[in-house]
Amino acid sequence: MLCLGLLVVVTGVRAEEMSFSRYGLNSGDMVSITIFGEEDMKVETRLSDAGTISYPFLGEIRVKGMTVGQLQNFLTQKLKGDYFVDPKVSASITEYRKFFVSGEVKDPGGFSFEPGLTLEKAVALAGGFTQRASRKDIIVNREEKGKLTERTMKLDESVLPGDIINVKESFF
Incomplete structure (x- = not known):
């Protein structure tokens, strides 16, 4: 962890810019979303032509252009407090668009x-x-x-x- 911190300081790159995936989600992509310990909240869905998905408690949300990491952060922030104390959201692309x-x-x-x-x-x-x-x-x-x-x-x-x-x- 110390090495990562030094890398950020030496290169001048902010931690939030060190994203593992820059791929922006778009219509036709299939995503899988889970919340650790909440099996009923698992969703596997394809982005609509408008770039939206439907998620429990939140309804239809626009995710077009988000990376997987941004989607995880977005869902965590939306679900935290009102629905869950500290949700551990995991998202992945299960199938890319053609x-x-x-x-x-x-x-x-x-x-x-x-x-x-x-x-x-x-x-x-x-x-x-x-x-x-x-x-x-x-x-x-x-x-x-x-x-x-x-x-x-x-x-x-x-x-x-x-x-x-x-x-x-x-x-x-």
Whole structure:
């Protein structure tokens, strides 16, 4: 614990900025929430199209954009006092939203995301490139800060949940 404290002081990083996951929850993600010692409070739910979940005592709450750690802190603060003395909330992602591959691949469609996925692995999940496929002209549409962005990506770059990948046709 002392080493962590020194790391924070030496690097100038505040403790609350040292998050293990920066992944923001979004529509289609499946989350599991438990409170230690309260089996009746376990919930496994998929975020709605509005980025909300329904939780006992709290009703429908918007969690879109929150990290898992932020969700845990939010639920702890909302449940503490009125409903529980000192709730120990645990949240995890049990299933990420799908990503999609279209264009010059053998088996286009939606696929389950797994951490560490690269563009090359995503194309492999879609059956690989067709003979006409361009290996350099691959467009990825991604939601960033609430806006849809489009960019060309290389095969070794990371794919994120919700990405829409379009493999273009090569003319040579």
